[in-house]
Amino acid sequence: MAEMIDDELLVEQFSRGDESVFDRIVERYSADVGALANRLLGWPGEVEDVSQEVFLAAYLGLKRFRCKCSLKSWLFTITINKCRSHRRKQLLRLRTFSRAADKAPSPPAQTAHENPVDVETFNRIRSAVAALPAKYREPVVLRYLQELPTDEIGQILGISQNALHVRLSRARKHLKGNLNQQIER
Template sequence: MPEPHQQSLARQFAEGDMAAAQHTIDIHQSDITRLVVRMLGWQHPEAVDDLVQETFLRALESRQRFNGQSTLATWLTRIAVNQCRAYLRKHRRRHLLLSWWKGQQPNRTAPAADTHSQQDETNQHVQRAIAELSATHREVIVLHYLEHQSIDHIAETLGISPGATTTRLSRARDALRTLLDPALIDPS
């Protein structure tokens, strides 16, 4: 159950209090930004600020529909996830074409310096693998492992049952494992 201060802020936000809206943005902006970066798979940094801004604009436009059944943070998370889904759908074809084109080009970057640690390389492999997941799988992996949300909270955010969330998370882990195994065996 949210704290009384959070409930009061959410109520004021829903009623259109602009000071409460600004306070809400101040409180949640860094969390929403982090979520958007992770949902986009670290591959669309140019879109992050726009999607965060669009998340808060959508929240302001639809604030009357916030009914308090979930926390304001959960509601904002759901809006952000939906914004990321829409963005990824729109840019999927373009992303596939660019990925193919980049794969056809010679590697023009300098080899990694010896000062990079094994942990940095592993993190990069994990980030690339997460980015390769389908949007449905990426969102449950990001919400559960990177945002540390419970199954029930994820279910509420995505509008699905906890059982469906558990199944989706299991399938996402299997997909991630499949992507990571070759990278961890041969990190080159």
């Protein structure tokens, strides 16, 4: 709650013309925005470019922000939109210059006891999540990885609770189909 009030004050100050407060907003939310972008773009994504775009859009639009939702939710909405357009651009690039670039990046080397998931499983999960249509992938990331409450997710995605539950259920069905072996284990 204190954070929200603080956000409101920052926004108000920014609207009055004190653009230096934007540094604090970036400092506070850049990690969250980066993490969400990374997850939406499929471990790892071009997080730096997307984050720059997100905060640029926020900088240009902050004066129009009316505090109907939290600043974090608003930034997450922008992040989702920027990730969508980033993926679209990526797809266009891939179609233009063959599919050679679509190699799965290898995960960071970790020992078995540090993480129970092996490289093969990681790649499978990554592929399964990447194969989800955006309308299913976004709720999955927000719910299971960002662990946001459903009402906030609905607000960010601009959909009703019912629609959100339907999308989550369908996303689980997709994932279950693709990760049956890992789930059964």
